[in-house]
Amino acid sequence: MKQESRKQEIVNAAAILFKEKGYSAVTMRDLATAMGIKAASLYNHIQSKQEILSTIIIELAEEFTTGMNQIVSSDKSSIQKLENIISLHIDVTLRNADGLASLNNDWMHLEEKNLLYFEKMRQDYEGNFRKIVKKGVDVNEIKSNNIEIIVFSTLSTLRTLYLWYPKQKNIDANILKRDMISVLLKGVV
Amino acid sequence: MKQESRKQEIVNAAAILFKEKGYSAVTMRDLATAMGIKAASLYNHIQSKQEILSTIIIELAEEFTTGMNQIVSSDKSSIQKLENIISLHIDVTLRNADGLASLNNDWMHLEEKNLLYFEKMRQDYEGNFRKIVKKGVDVNEIKSNNIEIIVFSTLSTLRTLYLWYPKQKNIDANILKRDMISVLLKGVV
DNA sequence: GTCTATAGTAGGATAGAC
DNA sequence: GTCTATCCTACTATAGAC
Numbered sequence: 001m002k003q004e005s006r007k008q009e010i011v012n013a014a015a016i017l018f019k020e021k022g023y024s025a026v027t028m029r030d031l032a033t034a035m036g037i038k039a040a041s042l043y044n045h046i047q048s049k050q051e052i053l054s055t056i057i058i059e060l061a062e063e064f065t066t067g068m069n070q071i072v073s074s075d076k077s078s079i080q081k082l083e084n085i086i087s088l089h090i091d092v093t094l095r096n097a098d099g100l101a102s103l104n105n106d107w108m109h110l111e112e113k114n115l116l117y118f119e120k121m122r123q124d125y126e127g128n129f130r131k132i133v134k135k136g137v138d139v140n141e142i143k144s145n146n147i148e149i150i151v152f153s154t155l156s157t158l159r160t161l162y163l164w165y166p167k168q169k170n171i172d173a174n175i176l177k178r179d180m181i182s183v184l185l186k187g188v189v
Numbered sequence: 190m191k192q193e194s195r196k197q198e199i200v201n202a203a204a205i206l207f208k209e210k211g212y213s214a215v216t217m218r219d220l221a222t223a224m225g226i227k228a229a230s231l232y233n234h235i236q237s238k239q240e241i242l243s244t245i246i247i248e249l250a251e252e253f254t255t256g257m258n259q260i261v262s263s264d265k266s267s268i269q270k271l272e273n274i275i276s277l278h279i280d281v282t283l284r285n286a287d288g289l290a291s292l293n294n295d296w297m298h299l300e301e302k303n304l305l306y307f308e309k310m311r312q313d314y315e316g317n318f319r320k321i322v323k324k325g326v327d328v329n330e331i332k333s334n335n336i337e338i339i340v341f342s343t344l345s346t347l348r349t350l351y352l353w354y355p356k357q358k359n360i361d362a363n364i365l366k367r368d369m370i371s372v373l374l375k376g377v378v
Numbered sequence: 379g380t381c382t383a384t385a386g387t388a389g390g391a392t393a394g395a396c
Numbered sequence: 397g398t399c400t401a402t403c404c405t406a407c408t409a410t411a412g413a414c
Contacts, residue, residue: 006379021297024213028408041380043409105294108210146368148357153372156349157342164341179335183342186375195397217390230398232391 007045010035012098014052019101023053023109054114056099057107061121063092068128078136082154083181085129089158090177093165100162129155154184196234199224201287203241208290212242212298243303245288246296250310252281257317267325271343272370274318278347279366282354289351318344343373 013034017026028049032039046052067088071081093100107118130151136142144150157180165171202223206215217238221228235241256277260270282289296307319340325331333339346369354360 022211022213022294024211025298027406029406037379038381039408040382040410044379049408105211109214144372146372149368149372152349152353153342153346153369156353157345160341160345160349164345168337179338180342183333183335183338216388218388226397227399228390229392229400233397238390 010042010045011052011055015056015096015098015102018053018056018106019098023049023102023106050111053102053106054110056102057110057118058114060092060096060099060103061118064088064125065121067092068125072128072132078132078139078141079185081132082136082185085132086158086180086184087177089161090173090180093161094173097162097166100159104159104162126151126155157184199231199234200241200244204245204285204287204291207242207245207295208287212238212291212295239300242291242295243299245291246299246307247303249281249285249288249292250307253277253314254310256281257314261317261321267321267328267330268374270321271325271374274321275347275369275373276366278350279362279369282350283362286351286355289348293348293351315340315344346373 010031014026014031017030017034020026021030028039028042031052032042035042068085071084071088074081074084076084107115107122110118130147133142133147133150137144137147142150165176199220203215203220206219206223209215217228217231220241221231224231257274260273260277263270263273265273296304296311299307319336322331322336322340326333326336331339354365
């Protein structure tokens with residue numbers, strides 16, 4: 001994405017290792033070995049292990065935030081907005097499934113400043129999601145008694161896509177979106 | 190559950206810490222502080238940090254295995270079996286939400302022998318789940334084009350219950366079961 | 379951009395006193 | 397059952413040569 005390709009290579013390699021063992025269990029030596037260099041050499045490209053983690057997580061969180069903001073301000077029905085959210089998750093997952101492991105499991109290891117920033121984005125995201133579902137219920141687009149369970153179960157599934165998607169062979173993104181929308185929303189409409 | 194209450198206290202305290210920061214990021218000194226003692230004292234009750242992790246995870250995995258085996262061998266419809274699986278997850282979650290965090294996120298830190306045992310149980314569990322859904326589709330109890338997505342989305346939601354449930358205030362287990370069954374299966378039946 | 383060498387810290391675990 | 401003291405290892409990160 002950016003021009004700093006060596007740093008990006010390190011970040012990408014780190015995302016894979018973080019996915020397998022979690023941030024805390026991956027050492028700079030592990031990462032260096034994966035890159036075929038020595039641990040000390042990593043520090044010519046990154047400032048700290050922390051910086052790698054925040055690079056992975058904050059970038060992804062901002063992608064979700066941007067995507068959600070566009071959906072929220074669009075002139076669509078609640079159901080269409082939910083479909084677009086599902087689509088957003090699938091797009092991000094296909095592009096960076098490894099990084100999503102860190103976002104889901106290692107966000108608590110962000111340092112203070114980024115932690116607060118992340119938690120704000122995450123809370124806003126969930127808030128927007130909940131508002132869309134509520135609106136859908138108000139205008140009778142969505143039939144349900146329990147908004148919280150719908151928000152929770154849908155988000156759980158979308159957040160776990162990063163684990164499931166790599167195990168499927170050659171799924172077409174559009175077919176996946178169609179089927180995902182079908183399964184997640186059919187119980188709701 | 191058992192008589193060895195001091196060990197169980199340590200395991201319970203560890204489960205809470207593992208949930209917050211993950212197994213690798215929790216030190217024996219952290220755990221000792223939470224217990225109000227010194228790190229060295231822990232070793233009078235447990236053999237290693239590893240033992241704490243495997244105690245938490247293996248016990249839970251065996252609960253799921255036992256529960257699933259009973260459901261599989263029962264004389265019920267596919268839908269009823271799925272309802273019983275949802276019920277099983279809710280029961281286990283209400284009893285030990287903290288431990289489920291380790292089962293979900295830190296199983297890869299089990300040592301060789303327990304890791305293989307765990308992975309076998311997990312694979313069997315998913316296999317049984319898939320078989321039940323397939324049978325339901327075969328006999329037209331379940332209408333769907335994509336079995337894998339149903340298995341994935343349902344399991345994702347059930348596995349994430351441990352994160353969501355503690356944030357809800359005073360949910361009655363039976364109401365939760367009813368609503369969960371409604372949301373998870375309505376899109377499927 | 380990568381290396382060797384190493385500083386400085388923190389981790390899991392044990393020995394032995396009380 | 398808990399303590400203090402400590403061993404040994406492994407971690408993140410830096411300095412300085414090539």
